[in-house]
Amino acid sequence: MNDATDNDRTALRRVRRLLWVFVVCLVLSGLTAFPLESETRWLADLAGGPGAPVTEHFPALLEWIHRVRDGIAETNDRYPFLAYGTDWLAFAHLVIAAAFVGPLKDPVRNVWAIRWAVLACAGIIPLALICGPLRGIPLYWRFIDMSFGVVGVVPLLIVLRALRPLVERAELAARVARLPGGPRSADPTWPHHGSAAAAG
Numbered sequence: 474m475n476d477a478t479d480n481d482r483t484a485l486r487r488v489r490r491l492l493w494v495f496v497v498c499l500v501l502s503g504l505t506a507f508p509l510e511s512e513t514r515w516l517a518d519l520a521g522g523p524g525a526p527v528t529e530h531f532p533a534l535l536e537w538i539h540r541v542r543d544g545i546a547e548t549n550d551r552y553p554f555l556a557y558g559t560d561w562l563a564f565a566h567l568v569i570a571a572a573f574v575g576p577l578k579d580p581v582r583n584v585w586a587i588r589w590a591v592l593a594c595a596g597i598i599p600l601a602l603i604c605g606p607l608r609g610i611p612l613y614w615r616f617i618d619m620s621f622g623v624v625g626v627v628p629l630l631i632v633l634r635a636l637r638p639l640v641e642r643a644e645l646a647a648r649v650a651r652l653p654g655g656p657r658s659a660d661p662t663w664p665h666h667g668s669a670a671a672a673g
Contacts, residue, residue, distance in 0.1 A: 484635045488580045491628040495590070496570045496577070498625070503566030506559050510549050513542040537611055569593075580632070581639045591629050597622030 505512060517538050519525065548555055569590075575583035598619050605615040 481639060484639065485580060488632050488635050489577055491632050492573060492577055492580070492587075495625065495628050496573045499566050499570035499573075502621075503563045503570065506563035506566065509556070509559060510542075510545050513538070513545050517542040533611070534613070537614065580636055581643050584633070584636055584640050587629055587632055587636070591626055591633070594622040594626035594629065597625075 520535055520538050572586060573590075576586050580587070601610075601615045601618040604610075605612075605618070610618075
């Protein structure tokens with residue numbers, strides 16, 4: 474029993490570390506969606522600077538970066554209210570990151586949120602494939618966009634795999650507790666899996 478408890482605590486520590494990585498990436502994605510004009514200007518300067526590999530080997534990519542930089546700068550100059558849309562995009566990333574407070578506190582009880590995040594990562598691919606051509610996004614940039622979903626889903630799948638035995642035991646305990654004559658939550662000897670997960 475002690476071995477199982479130690480294994481559960483080790484698994485939960487690993488789960489929380491991976492969830493923190495996911496949350497930090499979400500927060501960074503959100504924060505970097507605010508200063509887009511400055512960031513695209515820096516990116517264009519870096520990509521087109523002396524000795525930059527993009528200049529020589531990827532001229533189409535460099536042209537696209539310059540186009541994006543100029544488009545954002547001109548839009549902010551003439552129609553600054555459009556940037557309000559990307560402000561909401563940034564805010565959405567931060568809200569999604571805040572939603573992981575529950576899984577960080579009790580991953581077993583809030584495993585549904587992790588499953589939802591997996592679906593969200595999967596949804597990036599059809600969004601990029603469908604909306605990208607409609608908005609004139611080059612194919613190679615669409616693959617860059619899709620890579621965020623692929624990279625983001627990896628720690629989440631590892632988390633779900635680590636949580637599977639814990640979730641199955643918690644669901645089994647809940648079913649047994651509902652049986653006639655089964656253990657009740659008032660029984661101090663009956664394990665409370667949600668509390669154990671939160672404490673781990």
